[in-house]
Amino acid sequence: MALLQVDDIHTYYGAIHALKGISIHVDKGEIVTLIGANGAGKSTTLNTICGVVHPRHGTITLEGEEIHRLPAHEIVMRGVAQAPEGRRVFGRLTVAENLEMGAFTRKDKEGIKRDLERVYALFPRLKERQKQLAGTLSGGEQQMLAIGRALMANPRLLLLDEPSMGLAPILVDLIFDTIKEINAQGTTVLLVEQNALMALSIAHRAYVLETGNIVLSGTGKELLNNPEVMKAYLGVE
Amino acid sequence: MLQNLRRRLSATTVVMWIIGLLLLAMVFWGSFQTLVSGKYSGRVWLDLIVFGIAQGSVYALIALGYTMVYGILRMINFAHGEVFMSGAYMGYFVATALENRGTLDSNLLLSLVLIVLGAVVTSVTIAVLLERIAYRPLRRAPRLVPLITAIGASFFLQYTFRGFFGSGVKGYPEAEGLKGTITLFGLQLLKTQVLVIVAAIILLIALYTFVQRTKTGKAMRAVSEDKDAAALMGINVDRIIVTTFIVGGSLAGAAGVLYSMLFRQVYFLTGFIPGLKAFTAAVLGGIGNIAGATMGGLFLGVAESLFPNLVLDGLGIPAPYQLKDALAFLLLVLVLIFRPTGILGERLATKKA
Ligand SMILES: Nc1ncnc2c1ncn2[C@@H]1O[C@H](COP(=O)(O)OP(=O)(O)OP(=O)(O)O)[C@@H](O)[C@H]1O
Ligand SMILES: [Mg+2]
Secondary structure (H helix, E strand, O other): OOOEEEEEEEEEEOOEEEEEEEEEEEOOOOEEEEEEOOOOOHHHHHHHHHOOOOOOEEEEEEOOEEOOOOOHHHHHHOOEEEEOOOOOOOOOOEHHHHHHHHOOOOOOHHHHHHHHHHHHHHOHHHHHOOOOEHHHOOHHHHHHHHHHHHHOOOOOEEEEEOOOOOOOHHHHHHHHHHHHHHHHOOOEEEEEEOOHHHHHHHOOEEEEEEOOEEEEEEEHHHHHOOHHHHHHHOOOO | OHHHHHHHOOHHHHHHHHHHHHHHHHHHHHHHHHHHHOOOOHHHHHHHHHHHHHHHHHHHHHHHHHHHHHHHHOOOOOOHHHHHHHHHHHHHHHHHHHHHHOHHHHOHHHHHHHHHHHHHHHHHHHHHHHHHHHHHHHOOOOOHHHHHHHHHHHHHHHHHHHHHHOOOOEEOOOOHHHOOEEEEOOEEEEHHHHHHHHHHHHHHHHHHHHHHHOHHHHHHHHHHHOHHHHHHOOOOHHHHHHHHHHHHHHHHHHHHHHHHHHHOEEOOOOOHHHHHHHHHHHHHHOOOOHHHHHHHHHHHHHHHHHHHHHHHOOOOOOOHHHHHHHHHHHHHHHHHHHOOOOOOOOOOOOOOO
16 A cells, blocks of 8 residues: 555645646655646645645545545644745744744654654754754755754655755755655655756656646656656756 | 935935924923923832833733734734723622622632632633634635724624623722732832732743743744644644633733722723723734733833823923823824834844745
């Protein structure tokens, strides 16, 4: 059974039909990436999985359990955490408080402590800045915090929405290395990216989204070598 | 360069600043005249300041309710004055009942606990009902809609209380143990005023600890910054909003009791003027900002108490004390014109990376 199974979901914003029947699945231990142009519906897909918006049709199951009718905070308790587009860290909370919020639903003090150490080991920069207000961090540090905060939920499935957005190339490399490391430590990742080259090269499998529909899917390698993908998303003629 | 300057200084801005400077000059001139005339003794000034702090503490406690709800929902809960009034009313009923049994004089501490408990429970109930019935269904409506609803709810509560309890002013009973003065640090102070100030300080410390240190308090700050992101953390946003109304309601209920101790009366409009003043205090400090509401409340309380004697008297204005309410609202208008974000508003601008 797939860890996450998304089946023919349709999501609307008022009259706007943003997702027109999306079906994807993510298996345990994978990195799966979702690429597509601006406005294709990538963030909407992640937000539908997280319960920030709800699908009008279709089902989403997590290890067989339906989650698409649950409010966002209950989906987190079932082990899905997201580092949202644009980071959305709490600027007036300190770094440590942001991480504490990431573990909001948890009661296992020992586990929280262990995960805090895990996050600080992944991002030593955050440890140095524990007491600093998140709003005063640099863009790259805020992205680290957003990922770290999501990890604090100790998720079975980690959703990342454009983690490389607006970062200098050296930081992009760091973030992608860290995603691989997080995955190697056993966390399943669903990654949305504009940077298709990087995303496809670390992903086990990938989907291409166009105006609310999945138009292509395959392994990362297959899509990297697909002429259409090359032309549309990798800028190769 | 001159053009640049001209663009930045529009005619209205210049006029506004001139008016502002004139007002400031009047304040200084009036104070100077009063102090030089030596009309009031040090004793009078001390009394005015202590009373100002006591009344300002009450404003601060009410202002916190406005500011916290604004911080979370970006709406002005104009019925908050009535949440406060309902607490003062229940405090009155409990106090009267206790007086009739003689408990108020024989066991002051127990009486105070019961009075505060009754007031807080009443205020919290009304605050939570307001949120549930009047505001929650309008969460996604344009901002003007809940505002109008809040004003409607405010009138509804005022006239419901009038309907049930009449329009007369009810005198609060006075406990034997709270009459007269007490000497602290060589200063002779009214017992009620000392009690009000001490109680307010304890409540403020409790609130700061709650908001800064507890997990729920941190979640409250997170929700006030970004509801969707907070929901992604697993925070139940609705529950945090209700908690905010509970905390604001508790402070308003306690403020109702403290206010009644200072002014010893309650009626169905008791919440109206103090509510508006607390709102002024919240705006003064920067709405949404907890420290700002506290400072705004204290400042307004002291200003209202001092200014009539200090400034207006010196300017030769007859019966200056009658103008204290006008003064409070003049302050509101001035803040809105010169510093719409309030004294502490947006000081912590979040850097956009
Ligand atoms: N809150 C909203 N209200 C109305 N329409 C929305 C909302 N959010 C997204 N949309 C619309 O839904 C469609 C999909 O948007 P979405 O944000 O999912 O795209 P995306 O693939 O994440 O794009 P980007 O790469 O720019 O982040 C777009 O047409 C967008 O305009
Ligand atoms: Mg997006």
